[in-house]
Amino acid sequence: MNEQQNISPAIEPERYEFRGARAYIFDLTRRDLFKFLGAGALILCTNAKTSAFQESGRSQSQTNDLPKDISAWLHIGENGEVSVFTGKVEVGQNIRTSLTQAVAEELRMQTSQIRVVMGDTLLTPFDMGTFGSRTTPTMNLQLRKAAAAAREMLKDLAAQSWNVPREHVVAGDGKISDALSKNSATYGALLKGRELARLIPDQDPLLPATEWKVSGKPLPKVDGRAFVTGAHKYPSDQKRPGMLYGKVVRPSKFETKLVFADLSAAEKMSGVIVVRDGDFIGVAAPSDELASHAAATIKTDWTAAPQPSSKTVFDYLRNNLEARESYNSSSKISAPANALSATYTVAYISHAPLEPRAALAEWDGDKLTVWTGTQRPFGVREELASVFRISLENVRVLMPDTGSAYGGKHTGESAIEAARLARAAKKPVKVVWTRKEEFTWAYFRPAGVIDVRATVGAGGQLEYWEFTNFNSGGSGLNTPYAAEVRNEQFQPTKYPLRQGSYRGLAATANHFARESFMDELAHQAKLDPLEFRLRNLRDERLKAVFEAAAKKFGWPGNKKSSGRGFGIAGGVEKGGYIATCAEIAVERATGAVRVVRIVSAFECGAIVNPEGLRNQVEGSNIMGLGGALFEAIEFEDGRILNAAFSKYRVPRFQDVPQIEIVLIDRKDLPSAGAGETPIVGIAPAIGNAIFDATGTRLRSLPMVPNGLRIS
């Protein structure tokens, strides 16, 4: 089993980092002289754990290297409670549970005694962020190593203190025991609250997946009860004594400059703090309602410049190429004259996390603490330090488990806004974005245009393959099929909306284009779409998921009635292998497309928590169904036209088909992440099924925002 893989946290960061101009440049020194009252509540945590870190000089480093000392990751209290520290964050992907399992496994103890501290820049080691499906392959492994090292250290301690041979002592059930001398002590009793002061060795005796007793099992969500009782405090639920509610006055459209603002009515309102700093205008008030009311009284005027529309976005992308470096793997051979070619497009879509951006900021002198929902607490800490011109050490960002993100919460807008208002108000301020703000001022999954050209030989083998993605990104760009000649390229362009990562990044767009086009090629070659794929696949793991999905689905499907169609698609990305089959029904009279049944087979190495994994694969399919069929951001002249759930359609109960999941557990392979890749199969599988049912090839996501026009 190859566990000793590279676990450097520096995983192609440029593909995940949000690229865009800084949201705010504040002119703090002139407008706000930081005259703090000095009587604000002291909120920086000074509990024993923090003090111990600071006194022992083991506070997390500011570098990107993973700390090597066990104590940076684990602490065992005298009462036996294990605290685990990780900069990763929980947004519903269930890593709080899977990481707990990993630690329990190596410490040979119950999960109930383990508490995971996540995404707190003061307490947890630096982490670049929770994205790219990296938690399971990197953090799960890192914590297992730390826990294994702790276990071995505890065995050393016990053997020394009992004066018995080291090889006789065993760890189990939260205790170290020696059968011969009949000694036994809990971890807490052995350590007596001391730190686990030892380095994690490079080689640790990790339990192979075949012998897992805690991992590999369907442990329920560790803090599930807090969620079903409403007790869990999300970022938007946070509260501090004396806290005010903040509202930001937004520009009338994108890409504008403030030319006029009349704050006078708001400034006259009792209890309302009004801030204007550069183009930032915001208010803070004792209630959300008063803050909204005050913000609404502020009159503003903004410059106007014409901006592109969603109706012309694809031409815009194609006509505004950037010279910036692109990923490509190009041969010198160009397309043969007889190549089949097609163009696919994907629209801008919104993550629409059910909890919008939220942050609570509190200053104590020039020290800032912010509770916010972000996938990058350390990144937001940097944003805050930079915007407010204070040192990183003076900023603490905490991330309470958050109401989802899907790649959409890499940035710290609400954190900056809350902190700016709190600075002026000299009181804690909470900013919770409205749904309209979230739909407008967050960022979007990029739109894209993809050109594909290919030829197939007489034996059904791919010969020439050309694939160019404009704007949407390079993830999942390279075909897993064995073409003799490949020209694959990501071409960056200028783009009209603020854009960033989304679950699976561009892999969704690239798989949609590739797997739809593979279907086109199969039909041209008069081959069954599954057979055509298998003939061109060398990757046994990908073949295995295709075969597993097809078997469960009953491929090629049995047409019981007209208007039914069957499609298949799949791929490999981020170490996960997915194949998805779809059955759809088209209602002739209305053109309505209904997805009847989805079967997905997924393989990501050794499964850490099968129920959590199944949940992710189901959820990816359902989320992917929205982008496949009807989700699209409509925009015109710097405004979002459908910034509400009443206008932007997301999948609801009646859209959800029967879903069956096949999980392939490869205990001989390292575990990969699973939160993203399962989303890539559904759009092309549905598109291929629609073609099967109707003969109409849909090459644009979303495929049927208003039903299918049947010619």
Added chain:
Amino acid sequence: MARVTSLVVNGVTRQLDADTQSSLLSVLREQLDLTGTKYGCGEGQCGACTVLIDGKPHRSCITPTGDAEGKIITTIEGLAKEGRLHPLQEAFLFEEAMQCAYCTSGMIMSAVGLLQTDPSPSETKIKDALEGNICRCGTHPRIVAAVQRAARSMKGGAH
């Protein structure tokens, strides 16, 4: 302007001071610290803010507080009795019917309302009743299974 000075929430009369037109959601969350009821859209389109008023599910984000005055309000915090979870809460845990769980309170409250009028709803009925509740993580099939499980358990006389 007319004020509301008390509300009956989860069996307790709570003192407060709110405009009759203030949303019930903001009053529950800001004044009564009942943050289990969530903001999701502010237009009654996502169901995250669902509470029971006299036993019926309502979107608290578009309910004026004055409309709830003198009525019996139940929020997610009021479902468990003496530490014992409601069968729907148990069923959501059993079926792992959540990921980020931000929609969970609203889903459970809507389902409580459904099971009060229809103790053994069909799958179609459940989907109809929850169509106005958004789950972005895609746990819909699990939520349907949880409501079915709770219905069976409640019919068994557990509650």
